[in-house]
Amino acid sequence: MRIHIMNLQDGDRLTADTFSDAGLHILGKGTVIRSEDITLLMQHRVDYVDIELREEGITEAEFFAASMKHASESRSNSSSSGTSTGEQPPEEEMKSQFLQTVHNYQNAFLEALTVGKFNATMVDDALQPMVDGLDEQKDVVHLLMMLERDDVNNYTHSIQVGLLSFYIASWLGYSQEECYKISRGGYLHDIGKCKVSLRIRNKTEPLTAEEQLELQRHTIYGHEIIKNSMTDEATALVALQHHEREDGSGYPMQLGKGEIHPYTQIVSVADIYIGMRTGKHGASNPNLINNLRDIYGMGFGKLNEKAVQALMQHLLPNFIGKQVLLSNGEKGVIVMNNASDIFKPLIKVESEQYRDLSKERTLSINELLI
CATH class of the missing domain: 1.10.3210.10 (Hypothetical protein af1432)
Known part of the structure; x- marks a missing residue:
């Protein structure tokens, strides 16, 4: 697959030789990418390379x-044809x-x-x-x-x-x-x-x-x-x-x-x-x-x-209204910030119970979920 060099990862393997705009051979087919290879591509202003498809698929x-x-x-294309693509x-x-x-x-x-x-x-x-x-x-x-x-x-x-x-x-x-x-x-x-x-x-x-x-x-x-x-x-x-x-x-x-x-x-x-x-x-x-x-x-x-x-x-x-994952594995929603401890909010969990982190001191927020 063709990929921009800023999305390369260590271990990616090139499927084709890579040349600069001036025709200089930079990296050969089969090269396993390392950090210094990305630097080399940057220095020669190479934007895209071809790599083997990753097992986890496209990022x-x-x-x-x-x-x-x-x-x-x-x-x-729309501009040349006079049609509109609509707004994102x-x-x-x-x-x-x-x-x-x-x-x-x-x-x-x-x-x-x-x-x-x-x-x-x-x-x-x-x-x-x-x-x-x-x-x-x-x-x-x-x-x-x-x-x-x-x-x-x-x-x-x-x-x-x-x-x-x-x-x-x-x-x-x-x-x-x-x-x-x-x-x-x-x-x-x-x-x-x-x-x-x-x-x-x-x-x-x-x-x-x-x-x-x-x-x-x-x-x-x-x-x-x-x-x-x-x-x-x-x-x-x-x-x-x-x-x-x-x-x-x-x-x-x-x-x-x-x-x-x-x-x-x-x-x-x-x-x-x-x-x-x-x-x-x-x-x-x-x-x-x-x-x-x-x-x-x-x-x-x-x-x-x-x-x-x-x-x-x-x-x-x-933060109010954001979903969170607690340290005990429960998921919930922040419903109120506590005035006594602004970093320990009140959370409504999936079981319809409430967890007041200002009182349940062993509990903490592990992750905010978008």
Whole structure:
């Protein structure tokens, strides 16, 4: 089957030789894909390869990518024939926009890798339509769950951070123009990782001290790349500062409270929260409500308190009505947040009984179900 290189997995096997646009032979038929092979394909700007059909069948990400391609072709054919294809349902349109934005970020990432800068106009052309559609998505919890993907990578993470940064900025009262700039800062905050070795970025075991220092340099790389690509100093500062913490424990400059740009303060909260959801930052039980509890604690000294509180106040009501899986195996629906312990809600389970997690302390939410 034909697949985009960003959907390749370790162990996929090529069914045909792969060549660059210049005719250079990149990988041979029968190659078993590894991370370094994906990097090689990226460097030579190969977009699609042919692989053996996986036993588990096509992934959801591939399905939506194929759907997006089909929709694009259909729109093109419709335009030439003068017929209308109709409108997509809002959720499907949002997913399609998300995938288009993923592809755009990939292009910016690769361009920054090869020439040290990216086309800022292309970034805005991809991000602006998606941000414009956020006003119709009032349930942010549902949006984050809807756009969640199994193949989490730097691209999908950055886009989700950009979207959540937009919401937090709007909740804090920023203008529409500033909300977009803050969203763009979140979208590009990790662009400097293109200059970090893929081996380091994908390493599952603990990094050595030298590797950790190299990974931390992505903030400096990102600042340089954005400065080379656009005139927005605030976006460049977001890339440079998004790992700084108000208690001075961050990097690369150990800035303290009052020294971190207001846009960065927002993006940092979004970055950590999305990172927790995808199993980063040491989260032992990645689910949205438990992660909200964890980030709440970071609002006392490490992260900007106002940005954390805005996240809390606007996400907690979104959990009401959501289905959950409890630690005892029961499924239920959150019906009320407890004032005494906002992270231990009242849940109505399938047996029509109620579980008050603020009183039944041995019970916890294992998973939120979309």
